[in-house]
Amino acid sequence: MFCGKCSLTVRCVVLPLYEISTVVTARHASTTLNAQMKKLIDSKQFRHALDIFDKQSHAADDFALNMALKACSNLPDYRRGLGIVRQLSPKSLNNPFIQTSLVHFYMKSGDLKSAIGLFNSIPVKTNPLYTTLFKGLISMKKSKEVLNLYEQNKLKLDEGVFVMVSKACSEICDDRARRIGKQLIVNLLEDLKGSGKVMNSTIFMLMKFGNVVEAEQLFRQMKHKTIYTYGAMMKGYNHNQMFEKALDLFYQIDLAPNGNILTIIFNTCTHLFNDRALQTGKELLRKMNKSYYNDDIIITSAIRMLMKFDLVNDAERLFRQVKSKSALTYHAMINGYSQLDELDKCFQLFDQMKSDQILPNEVVCLSMIGVCAKIAIRSVSQSIVDQLPSHMKSSRNIQNALISMWGKSSSIEKSKEIFESLDDPDMVTYSSMINAYGLNGMGVEAVELYRRTPVDMRDEVCRICALNACSHTGLLNECRHIFDQTHHKTEKIVTTMVDCLSRLTMFDEAELIIEDYEKTNPPSSAMYMALLSGARNVRDSNLSNRIYKKMQLLFSDEKDTLIAGSVLLSNIYSSIGDHHRAGDIRTNRIKQFGYNVKVGLSWTSVNNQLVRFKAHDHSHPQSEEIYEELQRLSCELREHGHTFDSSWITRPVNEDETVESVLCGHSEKLAIAFNFIQQPPPSIIQISKNLRICGDCHAATKLITKLRRCEIIIRDTNRIHHFSNGECSCQDHF
Template identity: 40%
Template sequence: MIFNRSVYLIIFRRFAVIHHTNILAFFTSSVLINLGESMKKLIDKQKYQEALDLFNHNSTSISDVAISLALKALTCGDEDNACRIFCETKNKTPSAYGVMFKEPDSTNLVMLFNACAQLRNERALKIKNSFLNQMSKLFNSTNHVVNSFLNILIKFRDISSAENVFVQMKTKEIITCGIIMQEGKVGYVGKALNIFDHVEKPNKMIYTAMINSFGLNGMGHEAVDLYRRMPIDIHDEVTYICILNACSHSGLIDKAHSIYNNIKVKTERITTAMVDCMSRMFMFDEAQQLIDNFELSHPPGFAMYMALLSSARNHRNFILSEKVLDRMKKLFPKNKQGLIAGSVLLCNTYSSVGEDEQAKEARLKQLHQIGKNKIVGITWTAPKGEVVRFKAHDNSHPQSKEIYVEVARMSVELKENGHQYDSRWITREINDDENIESILCSHSEKLAIALNFIQQPIQNVIQVTKNLRICGDCHSAIELIAKLRQRPIIIRDANRFHHFDTSGQCSCQEHF
């Protein structure tokens, strides 16, 4: 991958803009221990685990105790917790730094720089300046160390030094890839593409990150065009999954077929992506045939059946849902949590077609299993730069009264323009003091949008994030709201981005 020197600062400044996110997560993943390996080591060292549990449940402010535990974590190979404990420890003494960094290997340097970036005190500033005077030595370290040091400079607003470091870095793939992914994940595809276009010779990571950004934002045709331009010899499993997902989210079933048929080694994850694509188009027989063919030479894959079950729920096909879930119970009897999720989908399918008694019976069977572990739908938005979260029927916000007045106003506009509230998206019993409209109007995404509309001035683009998939009624309502209010709305749900434009169309083209 080759960069023009003139574009280094363009890329870097985008990196600096998003520094308030967890930048280090982009860069230090290879330093961290694989979870499975880490768990095995912890099991082998029972006393350390007990100490760690005590620290997590009774976090101590005694620096020496915490630092000792951090050292023990390092000796156990648990760098992740070592770094966390060190960074969370308040009132660090000078000796604490000395103990942790007697031998400054790459792991310790990453930890030191991360701690300095978080503390941003006088001592951290001295450490930063000290390493600035030793940049030649620093560049002999791993790229993770240099990336971590870059994070300190940004946190201290030392942008000129950070730019110099970035220009001198030998490899910039991780940062560039991270920026493209970040921009794509927040819906700024144009900015991601601008970064991509300035890379003279994109490598596998850069191509795949851009394809994924297109896919997440419903730009399937652009993703396919880029995939066709990508050198065939650098395609890998992740590339295939990203392009198939892009086709899936844009309804490009023919292009997905063409791409899938030309993949020589069809892994479980690649096949799952194709099953998902077929299922979203309600091609259930074809999807089941693909699963059957895969299982002739491979063990069954749980995710394939979940893709089938999820789309059966969207199709409101409770007969197929029952068959799929019954097969899942036979094939994966030990996957308790997965089967609970499948049962919830079946309950929702029953509710969507008015089979209330079957839904109630299924819920009662699963209630003792789900307990408090059921995922609550939450929506986030930040109309004035401050993140606000909502649950359904939420009244916790200081402006709740105004929010619900705005929701009622939107509801009147929606009904006047032909919107009919769809009771099939209500997945619980309706209480005596409720009706279909009151339940659906109190969904968290509608509350978040209403909050944005009562702000002055209203943002040019309203942005909302939801931890679950958006419901069909909210999707239809928001398409109409964006058109009536002439305000673009972007919603990031559990699966993808939905760009609702002022014409009343969504980028997903109803493929959600």
């Protein structure tokens, strides 16, 4: 055929019109699908994007397949993603963009094996591929693998690789991570120094390393600071416990706070816990855009802040305003209620969560196990265990928490059962079991298990649990032996030893240990509180006064410590009958701190119903019967030689009161009386307190178990007391 345009005889291929039309239509369909999917994914409508993909999959090219994989990663929807993987042709599987999206999909779905397998099969690996793998490894707490891959492959630094490797260094923060982190900064190319992401990552990495001055210098040198730069600095200040600096910097920002800044500042205010923090947090919350109400992380941090400041009504109001509640939102509320001893509300919220068909995740389950550990009543603990999803019971975190919970619920056999079922107990497992023994007055068993614990697993917590077990059972020689064998004596370990000696009234030796510690370390308020608590046990007002005055000098900025110390000191003067001096201390405390003493609470469970009592509580529907039973108990106690001990009354007795009526109104005695009015009365009574049991209640409870022929178990803040036949498992070491 002759071609007139080029004067050549050529063989032209002419497509029929219907074929040309088909090609054009297919291209148009593909272009339309791509545009629709990109728009939906940009607006985070991932499910809608997949629905459109399913309807037009015949028109899908690599771009659409890539978009579909991204949608599955963000949902995440593993099963649907695997369906898309099966549609990929060999050509698509060689597309670097699809390879990167596939690795991301596997990582987001928790399928590390498939992600690594695919990554290793790719002959030519791009930096975006490495960046995606690194990001997934970091999210799965495998930052060491990131550093291994980075060093093995000697990657050229671009923005993505630098950000991920520096983040891995920040996560690990050991000597190797610091070395690699410093090399990153030294090798940083000039063109990357203009990247905001690189500079922000560098600032935060330096902050995590504790190099605050270097981070501040870099921050000042940056000409163009974004809201993320300020966020990196404030988050770094928080990490280094420099909360006032974080708040100061917040007030210097002339940019509108984004979600990240809101979260950081709510957390800052929670840690600061002062008037400035409260006002800042409340004002920030008042001005916060309503669009943030469905951001789990922001709302969670705001609820935590409100709960820390005891603004329960505000936290509840905020919680109700969240339309799409998640397990994370519920967890923030449950945790807040638990910290404020509103334990019955934790159970109500857990039930509401199930009614809303929100599955509890591991964090929520751990919180509820913690609530049960606080209440320490077997029937309550069992009810939550029965509701745990079956797959979670094999989680090591859950198993360790259950060992602790059953130990605190005085079900030591159940703790042992879980412990002995594990083939490879870790450090937390050993510590939990040792602590369970110690709480139940089984010091010998605790020491034996400590000795069986592999030496490399005897960390600080493990040693403290063993020392505490010795302290609460009077095993002084064993305590000294463990202490002397501990080469690195941390503040907490020394404090535990001081507590043991103070309980046994060996104050001179305790003070010598403190003096020795302070030769190379700053003073510790916890050690002085242990001394003061021991002095309170023996009502030594002179020693107590001397210790508290020293605390005022050494710890003038530690509000909570001085409050707790003044409470103990006023109680000591009350116990020796000097109510005038005790009243002066209380008055000064309120003037200085504006603080009211923590209300004593007791919980018990009857017929699977959790009941809470305050001191002199008349709110229960059966209050009249409860106080009648208290009268009967009082008469029985007096008849069998019990003398109500006025030294445990921490306030002046009013004209319409007697020593007996004041002491009989204690919350644990109300809980005991409540159990006795049940028909039939239980043979085992379990009670939990949020404060220490007083000496009069302790002595009275011992006698009650002998007179009423029952067992009473009381868990207080220090330990578990097993009362039976006129004796207590603590042997009066409380």
